[in-house]
Amino acid sequence: MTNLAGKVALVTGSTSGIGLGIARKLAANGAHVLLNGFGDVDGALALVREATVSASQKVAHHGADMSRAAEIEQMMGYCADALGPADVLVNNAGIQHVAPVEEFSPEKWDQILAINLSSTFHTTRLALPSMRARNWGRIVNVASVHGLVASAQKAAYVAAKHGVIGFTKVTALETARTGITCNAICPGWVLTPLVQKQVEARAALQHTSLEDARLGLLSEKQPSAEFVTPDDLADLVLFLCSDAGRQIRGAAWNMDGGWTAQ
Numbered sequence: 001m002t003n004l005a006g007k008v009a010l011v012t013g014s015t016s017g018i019g020l021g022i023a024r025k026l027a028a029n030g031a032h033v034l035l036n037g038f039g040d041v042d043g044a045l046a047l048v049r050e051a052t053v054s055a056s057q058k059v060a061h062h063g064a065d066m067s068r069a070a071e072i073e074q075m076m077g078y079c080a081d082a083l084g085p086a087d088v089l090v091n092n093a094g095i096q097h098v099a100p101v102e103e104f105s106p107e108k109w110d111q112i113l114a115i116n117l118s119s120t121f122h123t124t125r126l127a128l129p130s131m132r133a134r135n136w137g138r139i140v141n142v143a144s145v146h147g148l149v150a151s152a153q154k155a156a157y158v159a160a161k162h163g164v165i166g167f168t169k170v171t172a173l174e175t176a177r178t179g180i181t182c183n184a185i186c187p188g189w190v191l192t193p194l195v196q197k198q199v200e201a202r203a204a205l206q207h208t209s210l211e212d213a214r215l216g217l218l219s220e221k222q223p224s225a226e227f228v229t230p231d232d233l234a235d236l237v238l239f240l241c242s243d244a245g246r247q248i249r250g251a252a253w254n255m256d257g258g259w260t261a262q
């Protein structure tokens, strides 16, 4: 257990997948949690409330679109007013789009850069002043193995995730003499709705079953041949939030079943 009682955690893109797993784990360790994201908001709120360990913990949601700086600013203000300024900021919202460079839609490029990269800059610049005032903070940016290595057809995603790791290092340097740390985590394949879409596309293209498509996807890149889970990643976030993580600064920590060891 990491004691986050009284701390406020903001997790972007936390109505589903990895973000929801992280939000639940932070709640289970005592934090107040502000969720963000689209889709089944009530379901996500219920799961995170269920994970709390004290009746005094606050759990709320803000629907800011992470591609819009003004909405991000509103969300940060709402967080400070309703729960308190964020002590733990997990930049997790992200989308994927797959196409060769010459067929990649410029609109999709802009959208992926905005959601997967620029939102991290906006939340961080807005969270840092109050973290500095309290001389404590944990910023965890959910990058990807695609922040470290590339795959074909993922130009915008790979560019954005490499950018997230660069931004993480700058933030870590600028906060190095404070109680604020900033790190990136780099998951390999995690079976979330984001990846399920790629499994379905692969099954359709190769006329195979979903199970064969899942195994095919894994065996190409991930030596463990097993998916990483949101719960595994949430434990890594929790570790980075703990006292033991206080001198981990500017890391890009992979949890990828061996993908980037190759």
Ligand code: NAD
Binding pocket: 012, 013, 014, 015, 016, 017, 018, 019, 036, 037, 038, 039, 064, 065, 066, 067, 092, 093, 094, 095, 115, 116, 142, 143, 144, 145, 186, 187, 188, 189, 190, 191, 192, 193, 194, 195
């Ligand atoms: P997911 O699709 O399950 O969840 C994405 C979340 O982001 C959802 O809550 C969604 O509502 C939210 N979101 C999407 N667009 C948004 C927007 N404009 N504004 C606010 N919220 C928005 O995906 P996931 O697999 O859990 O991915 C989470 C993060 O992990 C992403 O940054 C992704 O790049 C990264 N990642 C995923 C994998 C994987 O294999 N699934 C691997 C490496 C990294």
